[in-house]
Amino acid sequence: MSSMVWSVWLFALIAVAGLAQAAPAQPSLADILDHSPPGDWREVDPARTLYLDLPHGRVVIELAPAFAPNHVANILKLVRAGYFDGAAIVRSQDNYVVQWSQPDEKRDLGRAQKTLKAEFTRRYDASAPFTALPDRDTCAAETGFSDGFPAARDPTTHLTWLVHCYGMVGAGRDNDADSGGGTELYAVIGQAPRQLDRNVTLVGRVLVGIDLLSSLPRGHGDLGFYQTPAERIPIRAIRLASDQPPAERLRITALRTDSASFSAVIQSRRFRQDAWYKVPAGHIDVCNVPPAVRVSGRP
């Protein structure tokens, strides 16, 4: 692990001392990850990994074709057409979202479409991967994780959808449900705006570098849009990892959310056991479970 960079989201690291108190003793997060078997990790597929390169660093996004197949396919077409070359972060709204788009409205879409039918929810069956959380959720009947992504389900309708947690990435749209398509993308940078669930197509999540987006200056126009082009943050490029030469790719592995180690992470987060905590919460929200990610290679 010497050459690896740990990128567990930092808030996860507040409590790792590992002294037992009340309730069943839990190993610390660091212990769990250090002792997790290799099979509990998955390589994040370069064919659905985007590099969003900003002047101050790289943001890595994992796409979620299982939930938004048409939007993901369309975004890949946009990326390969160079649609986002010269794009910019145009919006930074406190406790809400950062959004980027192509200010040049004449930019060629390549083989992509401007708009698509919404992919807000999808049906699920017993074969769909889902690790349910044991605690109740304010908004949904069930919450948990599906192939790494925070998700919700409704057993009465057999519908499932991705959840607007910190770092999730979605396709902005106008009032028409089918007016999005991936040309305008946003990332959540505040308290989970759960009111957006089932109202926007979520297409993936930021795995590395969300802090490069969340710490941007806020925009002072309506809805946090920057008021002048000069305030915008230029995007150097958005590229697909698998389109880069292997030597230039990051190698990213993520803890499998259907693994025993991930279940242990959830338990350790529900019942904090280090010397600092006095009253373990005993519960956890789906948006408070941190993704555990290992990154190596040139950033």
Added chain:
Amino acid sequence: MSSMVWSVWLFALIAVAGLAQAAPAQPSLADILDHSPPGDWREVDPARTLYLDLPHGRVVIELAPAFAPNHVANILKLVRAGYFDGAAIVRSQDNYVVQWSQPDEKRDLGRAQKTLKAEFTRRYDASAPFTALPDRDTCAAETGFSDGFPAARDPTTHLTWLVHCYGMVGAGRDNDADSGGGTELYAVIGQAPRQLDRNVTLVGRVLVGIDLLSSLPRGHGDLGFYQTPAERIPIRAIRLASDQPPAERLRITALRTDSASFSAVIQSRRFRQDAWYKVPAGHIDVCNVPPAVRVSGRP
């Protein structure tokens, strides 16, 4: 209202068109606030309002003596002793907290104490103000608002406590429960870290200017501490509003959380009715209800 600056937290303003769809028709947030009677607003008491002045602007904090009387009294003593003159933001941890303290360890505490007995929870009775939310919470038996602050209650123990929502301010401590006192303060800048509830003494909340804290560069030391003194953001001063000449105070009013207008705000947030939303959430988390604040006067 012409001379007033609206400072409803911006994410509240995403949806204000006001077209009715399914479910009972709800007025928009803007409608509710525009038509709220003056009696539904309270003047925020200058005797428990702090001005935290940074090089890039002012952060206004309302203290919560009803929940943390000893910590609030101690913080006022620190402020009046000039303890925070030359203090600095020393920590900025993504999706978690920003923290400030006095790097000069020899600084005179005045009549204040360095540490105090914890004020994590307090008993409540029927006289305690509490506007309960109708929706279930992941962590607490009941959540709602007490005199403007997001709070939780447990009817079986008759204990109540403030909740770690975005913008809440707390007194950092070491491992000992009674090792805090207000010399180190933090503000939440990410997904509500509810695991901290009942583990730290919350002392108030940021009413104005949380974006000045949340958009600071992240620290790259352990727990998001800045690695060098040069990275720290200097605090010009922390002062009590009522200690300033009246002409130099901000006049801040906040929507009363026991008012009919506030109940209408909650309903409008649970059932979004404008043209953009397709599926109203029908539920709301205590940390997704925005404080509605009006500010006038010199900032």
